[in-house]
Amino acid sequence: MRFAVVLLLMLTGCSKPEPVYQWPLAEGFPQPVVPAANPMSAAKVELGRHLFYDTALSANQQQNCASCHQQQHAFAEPTKVSSGSTGQLHRRNASALVNIAYNNSLTWAHDGLTHIESQLLIPLFGDNPIELGAGGHEQQILSRLQRTPYPELFAAAFGDSQADFRRVVDAPASFSRSLLSFNSRFDRYAYQQDDSALSAQELLGLNLFFSEKLECHHCHGGFNFTQATSHERQPLDRRPFHNTGLYYVSRPDLAGKGYPQHDTGLSEVTLNPADDGRFRAPTLRNVAYTAPYMHDGSLATLEDVIEFYAAGGLQSEINGELSDGRLHPLKSSFVRGFKLTDEEKQALLAFLHSLSDEQFVSNPAYSNPWPQAATH
Ligand code: HEC
Ligand code: HEC
Structure with a gap:
């Protein structure tokens, strides 16, 4: 009898099921x-x-x-x-x-x-x-x-x-x-049936974002605004890397031009020159909080990012050499440049801001659990 109780305790003790994680x-x-x-x-x-x-x-x-x-x-x-x-x-x-x-x-x-x-x-x-x-x-x-x-x-x-x-x-x-x-105003509009969650200006921006003229959604698509998404219903592995025309400068190793040698993007990993300057299109959720932008933080503000896409790439100077990313032959055909009125630019900017989730950046479940003096 006693043996059975001990065995039972051992069994229940050992097989205590891990509670299912609630996402x-x-x-x-x-x-x-x-x-x-x-x-x-x-x-x-x-x-x-x-x-x-x-x-x-x-x-x-x-x-x-x-x-x-x-x-x-x-x-x-x-x-x-x-x-x-x-x-x-x-x-x-x-x-x-x-x-x-x-x-x-x-x-x-x-x-x-x-x-x-x-x-x-x-x-x-x-x-x-x-x-x-x-x-x-x-x-x-x-x-x-x-x-x-x-x-x-x-x-x-x-x-x-x-x-x-x-x-x-x-x-x-x-x-x-x-x-x-998942709690931005965009989410309330798109997924929680709250038609008033976005202003007329933000809706104009949303329509521009998803338009064939701007093409933003081609690379920043899906519910995470990035192609680099897979989940239980979409195991597909689509290649989410693109050359957006940030740079085009002399590259001794290529005997030609490309992204600066200190960071050539995906080609470093694949060793395929056709991947020069290809980077992952990141999520745009909460993008208003994450300045500066791009893999090297080269664009300071979202206004700069919009100007960059409107120009179809970046003109800059690197170590005294003019770099014209617009001319990079491997630039994605979706980054062609476009003309927007000031009102439309403001609308696109407002839409990007509507992807901010204030709860995310203040959620206590994600914050520092230590008494303040113990860290930093
Ligand atoms: C051809 C695919 C493509 C298209 C089209 C595109 N993007 Fe991007 N986007 C990218 C890639 C790739 C990056 C990262 C580039 C890098 O770091 O070199 C990026 C970066 C960004 C960033 C910076 C994000 C961060 O966290 O630094 C913003 C903002 C952005 N894109 C907004 C837009 C908007 C708005 C449009 C439409 C006008 C657009 N994108 C069109 C692929 C694309
Ligand atoms: C010195 C600054 C620094 C520290 C410390 C650091 N990271 Fe990062 N983290 C980065 C940078 C920069 C990148 C982008 C790296 C790249 O693209 O090569 C990154 C990328 C990541 C990514 C990839 C995210 C994505 O969407 O691709 C994850 C996850 C991450 N870090 C988690 C962590 C965790 C967890 C720690 C602590 C163990 C940590 N990092 C420590 C700077 C840092």
């Missing part, structure tokens, strides 16, 4: 697909949030994920490019983390990075540039994760209190996936 999704939106090796759970998201905001993750304790991914900027940051924990400059602008659970490719230009778990190895261990600089300091970092409340958080998320780097990657990946934004 904070508005009705009608598909669920993201998550790697089988790292299923979502509320406990893992909570551990991930603590790690995301903890400078213990960087070797010199100067930086955490939130140094470069700031909530009030939709988890982007207001500098052209990021700088790492030792001060080295990154060549790119920090990606906004908005609905990235749906992204089928990660970073600005990589068709092989399809899981957040693998992408996170770059800020943690990468040395070109050093971001968190964890490489060679693993034991030191793990020993910092012995302090309260980590043992309980690890135990709740993984069943025991041990910290290892697999868990230190999986939990922030789950937290990153939990950052969902």
Whole structure:
């Protein structure tokens, strides 16, 4: 009898089912697909949030994920490019983390990075540039994760209190996936049947955005305003990378011209010169919070972005040389340039602002869980 009770306790103790994770999704939106090796759970998201905001993750304790991914900027940051924990400059602008659970490719230009778990190895261990600089300091970092409340958080998320780097990657990946934004005024108009949610000016902008004249929707399409989306109802992997005509300068390695050699986009990964200057079209949700724009933060404002598309590319000067991205032979045929009246430009701008979700940038579930003195 006693034996049976103990056995029963053991059985129920061992097979305690993980409560099913509730995606904070508005009705009608598909669920993201998550790697089988790292299923979502509320406990893992909570551990991930603590790690995301903890400078213990960087070797010199100067930086955490939130140094470069700031909530009030939709988890982007207001500098052209990021700088790492030792001060080295990154060549790119920090990606906004908005609905990235749906992204089928990660970073600005990589068709092989399809899981957040693998992408996170770059800020943690990468040395070109050093971001968190964890490489060679693993034991030191793990020993910092012995302090309260980590043992309980690890135990709740993984069943025991041990910290290892697999868990230190999986939990922030789950937290990153939990950052969902579906509460803009555009959403109220488009998905919640609130016809008054958008003004006449914003509707004019919406119609321009989806027009064949501007073509914005070709690359910023679907409910996330990016082609780089897959989910339970759309597993399709469409290539979301485009050359928008930002640059065209001398490239000794090509014996010709192209994007500047320090960042040629997808071609770096595929080694195919036809991919020169191709970058991922990012989501435009919350784009008003994420200035400056483009992979290198080269366009300061949304007005500049609209002028850029109206001109059909960018004219600039790079190291004394005139760069005319409009002439790049690999520029997408959807970036042809167009003429808009001032009123229409303002309307397009107003539409882009209607994609802002104020709750997302202030949601306490996404914010720093630590008492303020303990971080930064
Ligand atoms: C030094 C600044 C910096 C730090 C620290 C940093 N990131 Fe990033 N993050 C970036 C930049 C820059 C990119 C774009 C990289 C690229 O395109 O090559 C990026 C891209 C990402 C992406 C890809 C998003 C997408 O939609 O493609 C994710 C996810 C991400 N970071 C999460 C994190 C997490 C989690 C941490 C902490 C473990 C972290 N980052 C630490 C700067 C940083
Ligand atoms: C051919 C595909 C394509 C079309 C058409 C297109 N975009 Fe883009 N968009 C991109 C790509 C790719 C990027 C990133 C480029 C880079 O960083 O080099 C981008 C970047 C942006 C950004 C900056 C986002 C950020 O987070 O930095 C904004 C804003 C934007 N586009 C708005 C628009 C608007 C408005 C239109 C219509 C006038 C439009 N796009 C048309 C592909 C496109």
